[in-house]
Structure formats: structure tokens, C-alpha cells
Amino acid sequence: MSANRETNHGMTSHDRTNSDIAGLLADAADEVEIGIAPYDAVLRGGRRRKARRWAVATATALALAGSAGTLAVAGMPGGDGTRGTSVATSPPTAPPAPDVSTPSRTLLASGTDHGKKWRVLIDVWRAPRDKREASVELAAMRNFGQTPVDVRDASGLVGKASYFVLREYGDSGKEQVVIEDTFTSEDNLSGRDVEAAAMPVAPGAQGPNRLVVGQVASTAQQVTCTWKDGSTTEVPTVWEAMGAGRDSSGQVRLGSDNPLIRGVSGLPVSWFVCVAPEGTEFKSVAVTK
Template sequence: MMSADRETNHDMTNSDITLLLADATDEVEIGIAPYEAVIRGGRRRKARRWAVAAATALVIAGSSATLAVAGLPGGSGTVTPPATQAPTATRADLYTPQRTTLATGVEDGKEWRVVIDVWAAPRSEVEAAGQLEAMGEYGDVPSGVTKASELIGKSSYVTFLSDGDSADRDNRRPVYEDAFEVTDDPMKGADVQSAAIPFRTTNEHVQRLVIGMVGRDAEQVTCTWRDGTKTKVDRPGGNTAVGTDQPAIRRAEGSPVDWFVCLAPKGTDYGTADVTAMR
């Protein structure tokens, strides 16, 4: 629910948003992101990277090269549409993400799930301003966005790991964040792109959780772990329904690519993710 200040303050400019987001960013310790350590794949899409692999930042903690996620308080400093503007006919699509659960499981008695939010592309600055406000309420504000106009024509997405059945903004860790654009190269054949983060933050210093994307032609992805073991993820055949507790290549609402999730066994971590079967 919006705060009273945000319900009554309709006069913020994009400059105001920029300053407020910059202030929030100053509070986050950002290190050099070790991209090659966490991103693997073939030919990448041509999308502009807002942030990849652990969303807003990857922090190197000490000499152990432990990856930690720095969250962005996306709710503060965004702007609502001016009071004089009537809501557009597509408000429900623009201001509510299309949410898909990609994977669920239980480890050490604790439930977990991986979810993706996909936001429809706004067509004007007014629509973009309203979407930026809504993203803030969901905790989905892209980390590199400083003004609403940067959302125009882009379908933004955020994937995140959460505990249990909760997708609350305070109970999740972003993993993969970017946007789909009409100028993107389509993913075809063996194209794959993936990112990994530690599955547990308190006692784990290896990248065990892998989230990746593939094209519609991919029938199987194989995640190979550092110890040489493998996890195979298949696309369900026909109208076969596969529960989220079973690895599978899945469609996500609003996404032009398909998604997979792999979790490495304890004691090892991410090696590679490859498309090993195609249509």
C-alpha cells in the first residue's frame, strides 16, 4: 500500500526521482562484479544490461570472493502519474507484473522458490512513470533505471529467490534483471544465457543456484557442476504438466524466451549450462 506522502505528492519530477534513487544507491556498497565467474552462455541477446547476476550488485566480501546480494530499496522516490491524467485502458497490464513460478523445493526442511516478474512495455512517459511507481511497490525497480522514460518500449523482468511461498519484497533475493526490447536478437538453437548466486547467504560461498534462459527450440539443458556431476532439465512434452518441484524448461508469462533453474548438490557449485538437445 502506498504511504500517505506518496498518495498526496504528485509533483515530483524525473530529476527528483534521479536524486532519490542516487541517494539510495549511495547506501549500497558496490564492488567490481565478477561477471565471468557467474555468467555463462553462448551468443547473448542484444538487450541493454541494467544488471545481471544478482541484480543490483555483486559484492566481493574480503579475500574469499564470496558473492553477496545488495538489494535496492525500489519503493522510495518513484513518481505517480499526475492527478490530471486518467488511467490508461491497459493499466492492469502495465502496473501489475506477469508473475510465473519457475521452481520450488525444500532443503534442510526449508521451502524455497524462484519467481520471475515480467512487466509489459509502457508506450509513453506517463505510462512509464506509473509503472515505475508500481515497480517500487513490488520491489522490482531495475537497478540501473534513474528516470521513468528509460522504461519506455522495454519489457522489464526480475527473477528472484524467496523462502516458502512468499514473494514479498522484503523476503527475497534478486538474481537476474534486465529488459526485453524489440531490437533484441532472438535466442535460437543452442543459445543459452545463465547466472548463478549462492543458494544460502549465511553459510555458503559457492554459486549453487542457476537461473537461465533459452530459445523455444531448446529441448534439454544440462547443468554441469564443478565435481563433474550433472543435472538435466527437459522441456515437458505435449500437454504434460510438470510441477515446479521438478526441473523443467518453462514458459513465463510475458517472456519471449523460456527459462530453467538448476540447483547444485551441496559441496559443489556452478560449472556450465548448455543446451544438449534441440527440436
């Protein structure tokens, strides 16, 4: 993509601001590999809440456990009277409009594979409140190369947060979308629910499927990834890791190169990443604490 960055002296300051924003969005889109990798995935589960819509860059299907869940948000009005009955003297303040032009990004994990660095990130787009906000968000998504595959028009985004899991590999700086979906309260997870996908660490590889990315309920304390050679990788929360002790340097290792269950801004569920050792691949995954 290219954009004319020269200033048009006949433009108003508002027009120049919009032009600058468009340019920034175009630059961001240049760094994204547009489209989902051409793999099919079949996600199976026992107590399924609904048919999942994950578009996953993997040829491996993971077992899922789903149960009905709800997300409740409660608020209580308050007064400032010190005696007697408090009386509301002004209407409640409307919540601020969500930022629907830029996603919130979280680094889930990073590491090195055959001498090449890799990272897994997640971008979360906040739920627009109406079709006008949804139209702005959909246009911004397209500039970032992140368009939900199941959304036909902007109205399909209203009331839904959208997320895109991205994989970086090597020094190219390119980001490949490997998982994407929209999220509503009906999609919330609870108990030992887990939804995950396995894929090769390197884009375009036919296997082995060593990289596992998934989501769990915010209450989950530990996820265990089991590999085909019989070994396991335990993925704790930050608090569990801190309670487990320190490394040889005396420091708690909480960096992105260590598997941890991490909270993600904009979503009520947590996410995890684990990687199989060389010579084996994914077998199963479960919430174990």
C-alpha cells in the same frame, strides 16, 4: 511502510479506489527485500549480441552464447464479404492498453535445502507504449521494490518489458531480487543461446554456487547443467518430460520441485532452474537439445 486505511467520508469513490490501490501496492512492497544483493558478476560470451545488463546476486560468472535474434509479430487484415472484393467498413480496433501497474508472476522452481523451503519466481512488467504509461509503471515498480538499475527515468522503459527474478528462502516470506533486466526484440535468444547465473541457494551465503537460473530460446528442448563433481542435471521442457515417461506412482511429475524449462508470460524466451547436489557446485551449462 504504513498507510492510513481509514475511509475519508469526504473522498469520492474514485479517490477511495486510488487510495485502496495505493494501500495494496504498499502492502506488496512490505514483503519485498528492496535492492540487489551486493555481489558483482561478469557475464562472458562468444558471439555476444550486446553487453548484458544483468544485475546478478552472485559471485560466479557463467559462460554465455549469444547470436543476433529478432522477434517478429505479424498480423493480417480480414474481411467479412462472401463474394467479390471485401471492403473494410470500420477502422481496425486499437489493441488494449497493457496493464503496467502489476507484474505477471511465474513460479520457476521450488524445493527444500537443509530443511528450509526455497522458491525462484519471476515478475514480468509489460512494455509501456509511451512516457505516460512508463511513469505509471515506474511508480508501481518502486512500490514493489523493483526498480531497474539502468533506467534513469520513465522514458527508459518505453517499449521494453522488464523482469525481476526473485528468490525466497525459509519462512520469512521475503523476496530477494537476484537478477533484473529489461527486454526488447534485440535481446531475443535463438538456437542454443543460453544466459544464466549461479549463486548459493541460501541468501547471504558465500558458497557453494549450487543454484543456477537462466534463460534460453523458446525452441530449446533440453538444458544440461554440469557440476564440478562430474555429474549432470538434465532440464527438459514440459513436453519432453511427458514423453520421457512417468514416475513410480504412474504420474507425470511436472511440479515446480522438478527442473523444467518453463515458458514465462510476457517474454518470448523460456527459463530454467537447476540445483547441484550437496557437496558440489556449478561448472557449466548448455542447451543440449
